[in-house]
Structures are given as C-alpha cells and as structure tokens.
Amino acid sequence: MIVGIDLGTTNSAIGLWGAHGAELIPNRMGDTLTPSAVSISDGGEVLVGLAARERQSTHPERTATAFKRYMGTKQTCRLGGQTYSAEDLSALVLRSLKADAEAWLGEPVEQAVITVPAYFNDRQRKATRRAGELAGLKVERLVNEPTAAALAYGIHQLDEEQPFLVFDLGGGTFDVSIVEITDGIIEVRASAGDNRLGGEDFNDLLVQIARPSLNLACDPDDARAGRLEELLRAAAERTRRRLSDSDRAEFSIVWEGKLLSTEIEAAEFEERARPLVDRLREPVLRALRDSRIRAEELSEVLLVGGATRMPIVRRAVTRMFGRFPSARLEPERSVALGAAVQAGLKAKDAALKEVRLTDVCPFTLGIGIVENDRKGGTRDGIFSPIIERNTVLPASRVETYWNVYEGQRQIDVAIYQGESRQVTGNVKLGEIKVPVPAGPVGSVTLECRFSYDSSGLLEVDVTVPKTGAVHQLVIVDDPEAATEAELAERRQRLAALKFHPRDDAPNVAALARAERCFEMFLGDRRDHINHMLTAFRNVLDAQDPDRIEVARAELLASLDELEGERFL
C-alpha cells in the first residue's frame, strides 16, 4: 500500500487513494491533521502531534516544533537530554503517521510519496528522503507541494489547456508554481519560492508588536527566556487567527502569575506586515516570467497553506492578479490530498491511468568556471549554468569547457546550485577533480553532462574527449554525510525510543491542554481548571475506558468554553 504524506512545518497529514478517490486518514485523535511537533515526556516516551503541541509552552525544553525549517542543516536540538536533528524529528512524525495509517487500514504501510516545498534544494530533499527511511518507509517519490495541491484540485481531470497558479504559503515556506494541463498531461511550467517565509514570520511580527506594551522584564540570558518565547509564540498564533475575522484581537499571556495583555489592531498589524507581504511578489513574478505566461492568461489562482487564510494575504493576491483567488478546498489539507492522488498514480490505479505528470527543476544547476575579464586578467568562481531553472525533468544537458592555462594537469569541476553569478552566492553540492593531458589553452576540452531526475537526483558525468576518460561524480553533497553504518545506528536509536501508547494519546493531549490552560488563566478560572484536572486524573487512575471517554469529553468542552475552540 502506498500512502501520500504532507510533511508540513506546522501540521502533517497522511492520505491514500481509495475507492472514492483521495482521502485523508484520521490520526489517533480522530483528526486528519497532525501537528508536526515532537515532545519527550518525563518518562522518556515520545509524544507526537497535538499532545506535543500542547506541551510546547509548558515544557519548551522537551518539545520541538517547526523543525522543517532546519531540514538538511546541521542544526540540532536537545530534548530531554538527547540530541535530535530535524531529520530525526521528522522521522518521528512520519513514524507516528505511519502507525495511524496502519491502525486505520489494518495492514502494513511500507511505501510513501512525501511532499516537499518546490524550492527545497538537493540537500533538503535528501534529508526528507532519509527521514522517510529512518521511519521505515520506502520513499517512492518526492512531490513538490504545489504540484500536489494542483492534483488535489482535480486539474488532471480537465481536458482543456489551462494554466493554473498555485500560491502556497505555509507555516514556514512559500512556493509558487504554474501548472498547465493538456489532454491528461499535467505539466509544471515553473516553480519559484522563498523557503524562509511563512505564517511563523507573521507570528514573530505579532510578538514584536505586542512585546513593548506587555512590559516584560526578562533577560534573554535568563533560563526562563526560552519558555517565555514559546508562550509569546503560542499567543501570537491565537491572535493572528482571531485577526482573520475581526478588526482587533487581544494578545495575552500569563507570566510569573500575572496576566499581561494588550490589544492589537488589524490595521496596525497589516501596516507592519507590509514588508513580509511585499516578499510574496518576487516569486510570483519569477514563476510567470519563467513560464512566459501572463497573469491574465491564468485560468485560476489556487490558495494553499494555512497562512493564506489571512485576509491580508488574500488581499495581496487579489491586488497582484486583479481578481479573486479560489480556495474551494481547505488550504491546510489540499497538499496531503494531492499526495494521495500521486500515491494512486504511483500505484497505477486504474482510475488514474491516463494521467502523466511532468515537473521542473526549481533551481539552476551548474559549475564554477574561470572567466577572462576585460583587463586581461582572470576571475575565478563565476557560475556557469548547465541545467537552467524550470527545465522539465528528467533532463540531461551537456556543456563544454576548456583548460585555463597551458600545462594544466587537473581541472576542478565544482557543482553548484543557485541563481547567483558568483558561485559564493550559491550552494555547493560537490566537486570532482579531473586529470587532463597538458596542452595549450583551449586545446583540452571537458564535456560536462548533468542528468537530473524528477526525484531530485543529480548525476554528473565529465568526459575528456582527448583521452576518452569518463568520470562519474558521486556527489558528496554534505562533507559529514551519514554513512550507511551511521544511518543504521540512527535508525536503531530512533527505533529504540519508546512511543507513548497510541490509545492513550487523546488523554495525554487533553491533560497537556489542561495544564497549558492552567498556566494561561488566573484566579477562579485557574482554580476551576485545577479542579477539573484532578478529577480527570482520578478517572484515568480508575482505568474504566467508558468513564474516561465521558470525562475527557467534559474536560475538553469546559476548556473550549474557557479559551475558545482548539485549533490545529
């Protein structure tokens, strides 16, 4: 069974292609969205999802969220005495999703299609693949999120030649793709994005706006600073959601037993958010330019990603295109639904036979060269593109280069990815040192072939026509890349981690939420929550499943009343 997984910054979801088309699988809580959060309980057990998210403000030193932003980097975080990379944490989320799917399907799940932002580079894609492998999933294919969203909208069922623009603003990343459909062929014409722009940036901004009027005195070196940051972030998320429907919203936290609160006006938020909103334009422009499609020719603009619920974002999109975008599907779930469609395509489901999908390479790949300048000297480190941005994949391209000085015995071919003229502004993926016969300048040539496939695998073949020697590059994209043995060890380490029992997850989440609320409120309400918590703990100790269910529902209903509905 192949499943489709949306591994998001804020939330993740898992789905499959079933008898009635794409459907999402509910998790242990009964939700189709699982927060991408990992927390280690005091007993050393792993909690994933809502329970972990609820513990974010009460146990920040044991909880990690938004780790997708550090995918493919060496940044690690310590949770409960152990070090985890973003890859490890993603693997834990994937493992939890896999367990949910297996419980729901009653059969093992071994293969998956996982979505990644179109703008993820080679390193980030490899890290995502490894996360899947660490979770015990064979990653059949990585699909770009906008492509998946387009699939969810069913554009593969259209016959007409129609270009769509997918505008995907998630928790941490922003992607724009132009997708065209002709006779059952879905073609991604161009992708562009900003992998450091998302809903979290708007939350940070709200914290910046609110902080001065909260009169918080907390030294950044203070041990409690981390906890305060989490409280502020959670408060910002709530405020941002309320600002979506009203002109003003309260921003409040409880810190050191005092309620600190301020009111934020939508108008002020929008004014201050303008620089963030302005950053939405450039990727849209680049995608349109690369695909040579004018904004008027687009048949629809599809909104994807939770952050597109913000009115300020919707207005910005409307202004850019001079018309209203469509949001028929829930923006948080369309990527996972599309991943499920892709899983069906991969499994060659009969209902989907007629569809073919072609994707593009969202960045330029090339090598560093030496260039003559006009003063007769040479300049090193100039980028020479071989596969240009938004080339259809799989692609294979050859460029010819020659030696720089007479008697050169070795040519260093350094592979880069990026758009900058200077290689220093690009990401280095690897290097190959090619021995060449000595000869006058320009007499020794190299043929450099790049082959790049739709899963983001790059092969470099360098041929020296004079000697007939062929060098194939095994890209060491990361000097400290994990070896097979290390991977096996990490897999073991993760497998040894004990997950909290699945059935108990709703109770843990309810307890974590009640504890968070206990710290959020003061006075009578705090006493009330304390009372409910004790009662609920007593019921849990009695271990009667029916009574636990009733008590949990009561607890959650009271909490809903106190703080408004819970959100994912």
Add this chain to the structure above:
Amino acid sequence: MERSVWKRLGIAPTDDARAIKKAYSARLKEIDPDSEPQAFIALRDARDAALAGFGSSGPAPAVEPVRPRTAGITRPEADRDVPASPGPKPEGPGRRPEPGPKPRSPWQIPSIEEHLARISAMLLDPGPDSVDADRLAKEGAALLRHPDMGLITRSEEVEAWLGQVILNAMPRSDVLLAPVIAHFGWVEKAKAWNCPWYVEAAVARARDCRYRDQVLRAHGPAMRALAEPPPPRTNALIAWAVAELLDEIRDDYPGLERDFDPATIAWWDEAIEAQRQRFAFRWLQRLAS
C-alpha cells in the same frame, strides 16, 4: 533530422501548436518518464523543437558550444547617441497618448501610460532645455506609487520599460535610479547570473553616481575641475589631485569617465603628463646636483 522530430511526435509537420502539444501528450502516455528518462528527453526535445519552429531545420544541437562570456561593462556608443527610441519595449506601456492633454476631472488619477509618456518625453526628447530633475523625480515617484502597479504583469512591463529608458537616457535618468532600484529590488536581482542587462547597468551606474557625489563632498575641486572647461593654466597641486581621481575612476568606476567632456579629459591627461615630466626632470636635476 527534420523527419525524426515529427516521427517522434507521430504527426505530419505542422505549425499548429495545439496539434503538437496534443501529439506530445499522446506519446507521453505511452512511456514512463521515471523509468525511461532517455525516451522522455528525446520526446521532450522533439516537442520543444517542433514548437520553436526548429522542426524544419532539425532539433537544436544537443551539445552547445561554450557561450562566449563578456566581462565588464561596455555600453554600446550607439545607445547613447540615439536617445529618440527607447529600444525594444513591451507592448502596452510606452505608447504616446494623443497630443495635447485631455481635460480631466481633478479626482481622476492619470493612467500609467500618461506617466510613461511624460517620463519618456522628458528623458528622450528633452528639447533645448535640460531635464528638470525635480519634475522627473516627481513623475517617477507618482508612477511607482500608481495603484495599477499592484498588478503583477503591469508592474513587470513597467519595470522592463523603465530599465530600457533609463539605460538609453543615461546620464539624464540618474535621478530615477535610486527610487527605481529600490522599488524593484534591482540590487538583489543584479547578483543573478541571468539578470537583464539594464538592471546590471542601472546598478553599476548608481554606484558610479554615489562615488561621484561622495568625491564632490569630500574633495570637490578635482571633480569640479573635470566637470568644467579646462582652465587657462593649472597648478601642480590640482593636477596631482585630478591625476589621482582619474586613476581611481579608470580603475574602479570606468563608466563615470563618460560623464565628462572628452576634450577636457584629454586636456588634463596632457597637463598631468607634462606635470609628471617636469617633476621627473626636477628630481633628476636635484639628483645630479
């Protein structure tokens, strides 16, 4: 070659883009791009060649020669001397309105075209008077603030148009450089390997202008000496200052040399050379004595 393109697509030669795409779709469904990348690449190349009209002369060569790369900025002289045409411009903006301004009600804002026409008139047909920098700056600011500039396609057309006009009207367009560069984020764009030529030129020109203004503030006499007609005679001090400035301009800001009258530059080069020779002669004299 010609045959293979159409054979691969399985259709007779045609220039109907829709038919080519339909044929491509049909062929694509017969292969699996993931497991047969070579077949896919061949089909894709055939489609691109057919669509690009290369079908009659065979597909584009698979092995491209190394593209010559020219470094540094060499602005074609022709561009500077023919200011009447703003060069290739996108359709839409840039079209002149009917002569004579139409009467308008005060609350109606001028269209983008009207702004473009006025900027174009000021920059490209300045007439006997030199450009009124204040008016030009105001017009530019009004254009960038225009509500229609929110539309992404519109904004891009204007960006390309402004880029061409600014390039062709240098140095008259200097006053527009800073706001336009900031508005469209050209400093960042200039770092890209495929950035448009006018972006690179505008950013380089802005850098030249900043240097010029800075020199004018810090040690103005040398810069002013270059900007004015040659004096009847000069003294050693100012000649050395001019020599130093010219060296720096030629090394680091070569575009700036065009701002000055070539005759003046030649006069100073001569004066500096004479000064150097005098100095060398005196030095030798002192050495001899």
